[in-house]
Amino acid sequence: MRVLLVEDFQLLRESLSQGLREAGYAVDAAADGEEGLWYAQSNPYDVLILDLMLPKLDGLSLLRKLREKNAQTHVLILTARDAPDDRVRGLDLGADDYLVKPFVFAELLARVRALVRRKYQVKAPVIRVADLEVDTSARLVRRAGRNIDLSPREYVFLEFLAARAETVVTRSDIWDHLYDFNSETDSNVVEVFIAHLRKKIEEPGRPRLIHTRRGHGYVLGERG
Amino acid sequence: MRSIRRHLLLGAAVAITAIFAALAAILYVSVRTWLVAEFDRGLVAQAESLKAATEFHHGKVRIDFDGQQPAQFVGGPNAQYFELWEAGRVVARSPSLSSRDLPVTAPPPGRSEFRFDGLPDGAGGREIATTFELRRDPEDGEESATPGPLRASLTLVVARNTAQLSLALMQLKWLLVAACGAALLIGLALLAWIIRRGLAPVDAIAMRIAGVGRASLSDRLELSQVPRELLPIVERLNEMLSRLESAFNRERAFTADVAHELRTPLAGLETSLEVCASRMRRPEEYQKVVGQCLGVTRSMHVMVDSLLVLARADAGSLAVSSKSFGLEALVEESWQSFAQRAARRNLRFVPTGALAGQICTDREKLRQVLHNLFDNAVSYADDGGQIELSASATDEAISMTFSNTGSRLTQDEADRACERFWRGDAARTETGAHCGLGLSIVRELVALMRGQIRVRSSLGGQFVVEITLPVARREIRVPSPGNPEFTHHSEGAEAVDARL
Numbered sequence: 204m205r206v207l208l209v210e211d212f213q214l215l216r217e218s219l220s221q222g223l224r225e226a227g228y229a230v231d232a233a234a235d236g237e238e239g240l241w242y243a244q245s246n247p248y249d250v251l252i253l254d255l256m257l258p259k260l261d262g263l264s265l266l267r268k269l270r271e272k273n274a275q276t277h278v279l280i281l282t283a284r285d286a287p288d289d290r291v292r293g294l295d296l297g298a299d300d301y302l303v304k305p306f307v308f309a310e311l312l313a314r315v316r317a318l319v320r321r322k323y324q325v326k327a328p329v330i331r332v333a334d335l336e337v338d339t340s341a342r343l344v345r346r347a348g349r350n351i352d353l354s355p356r357e358y359v360f361l362e363f364l365a366a367r368a369e370t371v372v373t374r375s376d377i378w379d380h381l382y383d384f385n386s387e388t389d390s391n392v393v394e395v396f397i398a399h400l401r402k403k404i405e406e407p408g409r410p411r412l413i414h415t416r417r418g419h420g421y422v423l424g425e426r427g
Numbered sequence: 428m429r430s431i432r433r434h435l436l437l438g439a440a441v442a443i444t445a446i447f448a449a450l451a452a453i454l455y456v457s458v459r460t461w462l463v464a465e466f467d468r469g470l471v472a473q474a475e476s477l478k479a480a481t482e483f484h485h486g487k488v489r490i491d492f493d494g495q496q497p498a499q500f501v502g503g504p505n506a507q508y509f510e511l512w513e514a515g516r517v518v519a520r521s522p523s524l525s526s527r528d529l530p531v532t533a534p535p536p537g538r539s540e541f542r543f544d545g546l547p548d549g550a551g552g553r554e555i556a557t558t559f560e561l562r563r564d565p566e567d568g569e570e571s572a573t574p575g576p577l578r579a580s581l582t583l584v585v586a587r588n589t590a591q592l593s594l595a596l597m598q599l600k601w602l603l604v605a606a607c608g609a610a611l612l613i614g615l616a617l618l619a620w621i622i623r624r625g626l627a628p629v630d631a632i633a634m635r636i637a638g639v640g641r642a643s644l645s646d647r648l649e650l651s652q653v654p655r656e657l658l659p660i661v662e663r664l665n666e667m668l669s670r671l672e673s674a675f676n677r678e679r680a681f682t683a684d685v686a687h688e689l690r691t692p693l694a695g696l697e698t699s700l701e702v703c704a705s706r707m708r709r710p711e712e713y714q715k716v717v718g719q720c721l722g723v724t725r726s727m728h729v730m731v732d733s734l735l736v737l738a739r740a741d742a743g744s745l746a747v748s749s750k751s752f753g754l755e756a757l758v759e760e761s762w763q764s765f766a767q768r769a770a771r772r773n774l775r776f777v778p779t780g781a782l783a784g785q786i787c788t789d790r791e792k793l794r795q796v797l798h799n800l801f802d803n804a805v806s807y808a809d810d811g812g813q814i815e816l817s818a819s820a821t822d823e824a825i826s827m828t829f830s831n832t833g834s835r836l837t838q839d840e841a842d843r844a845c846e847r848f849w850r851g852d853a854a855r856t857e858t859g860a861h862c863g864l865g866l867s868i869v870r871e872l873v874a875l876m877r878g879q880i881r882v883r884s885s886l887g888g889q890f891v892v893e894i895t896l897p898v899a900r901r902e903i904r905v906p907s908p909g910n911p912e913f914t915h916h917s918e919g920a921e922a923v924d925a926r927l
Contacts, residue, residue: 215698307697308705
């Protein structure tokens with residue numbers, strides 16, 4: 204899941220990026236509104252975390268421009284302004300959620316998770332594919348009732364495939380949603396990661412779950 | 428409490444009563460005068476007829492009624508009285524007097540006098556006393572040969588009961604009192620009604636005023652429904668509401684800004700520490716986070732201090748002291764804390780003009796002004812740029828012009844630069860240490876010292892802050908930095924000031 208963070212306060216921008224990356228998200232961070240708008244328009248982000256008081260282009264204008272271009276990114280407004288008027292204006296302009304500073308980071312993560320679920324139209328926090336269970340709230344993966352230990356990055360990768368279970372996920376989808384601008388551009392990275400993930404969730408003797416569609420991409424599901 | 432209604436009613440009642448009483452009194456006196464005059468004409472006619480009937484008879488004075496005493500002089504309820512005196516002796520009197528006397532004072536000869544007096548029977552009456560001379564008339568058939576005086580000085584008193592007159596006057600009096608009383612009561616009732624109707628708009632406005640500001644301060648009283656007399660009050664009230672509203676809005680915006688400016692770094696601190704504590708890290712990572720958090724804490728510290736200064740300035744609790752000190756030393760001292768930062772960015776500081784000498788103003792506040800302006804200049808001048816401070820002085824004021832190259836603000840932005848929490852884009856993206864209060868504090872402090880401030884800027888050109896302060900300046904000397912005499916001299920001036 205790829206997140207764009209637009210925040211002008213450096214400490215907050217850096218620590219949020221770090222926290223989100225450590226939670227497995229691909230994160231791009233922008234320090235002002237214009238930069239943020241550029242990022243938001245050049246990539247299909249899953250979630251945009253947006254401060255309102257920004258240099259050059261304020262958050263609400265950014266949001267308006269983004270929605271005019273019909274962008275489907277889910278937007279979480281993160282601001283120190285807590286007047287009801289501000290919230291109403293933000294939500295009316297097409298924001299999906301509103302969080303007032305200061306906040307608890309765990310709450311921010313939970314809201315980001317909820318926005319991701321909405322984005323992939325998954326209401327239930329647990330996605331089931333065959334005997335594989337992906338618990339998106341606890342971020343736990345079980346196969347046949349047995350817990351599988353995944354790193355946050357691996358988990359997000361799997362969750363992305365699970366949210367699109369039984370459909371083909373192209374390599375460019377994976378690039379767009381699971382890697383940020385700072386990632387290595389070696390195209391081999393995806394294959395290596397898939398192989399790694401397979402090793403963890405697929406055991407000998409059990410049916411394969413991650414299938415490769417040569418020339419297209421990958422499918423997570425019972426049938427290949 | 429003072430009530431306009433009661434006041435008007437009371438005043439009008441007193442005025443109406445006084446007018447009615449005066450009118451009634453005038454009416455009464457006129458009618459009485461007229462009635463008495465009429466009464467007196469009757470008395471005079473009576474006296475004239477008696478005088479005409481008075482004659483000498485055989486040398487003696489008598490009143491000749493041709494044998495028949497007129498009925499009114501005999502007695503009865505409307506009896507009239509007369510008495511004729513000659514030299515202290517009664518010559519004739521009416522039978523109605525039945526040998527009693529009328530009170531008499533003889534007027535000078537040829538004159539008549541009227542007066543009210545008691546009649547012998549105790550009833551009230553009015554009499555005319557007239558003194559006249561009776562001559563013996565040869566045509567009267569009275570021979571002049573008859574012995575006795577040829578003339579006699581006589582006093583005739585004619586009196587009449589005034590019961591009817593008194594009754595008429597009494598009736599008139601009561602009629603007037605009753606009429607005036609009734610008119611007064613009706614008038615007051617009418618007046619009370621008129622006043623209530625007249626003051627109804629006041630009540631209506633009071634009601635509307637009571638409703639204003641309950642929901643929001645943006646309510647205004649509709650002027651079209653206000654009577655002209657109340658218009659100034661309502662207009663002032665509307666103006667006051669406008670001022671209140673804008674003050675409230677300013678206050679609200681300021682509070683929101685304060686909340687924003689405190690919450691953002693707090694959120695940064697909290698998230699930073701939370702993320703850092705979420706797992707075990709290498710020592711250098713901890714070190715980095717602690718360093719970052721410390722930096723933010725320090726800038727929050729500066730901001731809280733700035734907010735306190737502003738709050739005190741707003742509350743009027745910042746006292747301005749006045750002390751004589753050397754401006755040049757203060758400038759040097761203030762610049763010292765920025766010299767290192769300036770050197771890192773290759774900035775040059777060029778002080779020019781009349782910096783030397785003693786000025787007399789609030790040193791601490793001027794120090795803070797210099798500090799904030801240097802801070803701004805060092806932060807926002809272009810790398811390798813120049814910061815200038817030029818001063819010029821008159822006897823009453825000192826003007827200081829701070830300028831730095833590489834301004835990042837247009838004139839429009841510069842006009843707003845002294846507003847609280849206003850920051851240019853550069854201040855937000857690059858430093859993070861600036862909360863947008865520095866210049867607003869400068870403006871407040873300069874205003875406290877009764878000075879003036881002007882900010883000019885052109886994008887990419889000079890950013891200029893001009894400050895003019897009224898000061899008592901002792902010496903104006905050509906700047907001579909490093910001149911040992913200078914230090915010596917300023918100490919001398921200080922001593923002189925202390926004596927003063």
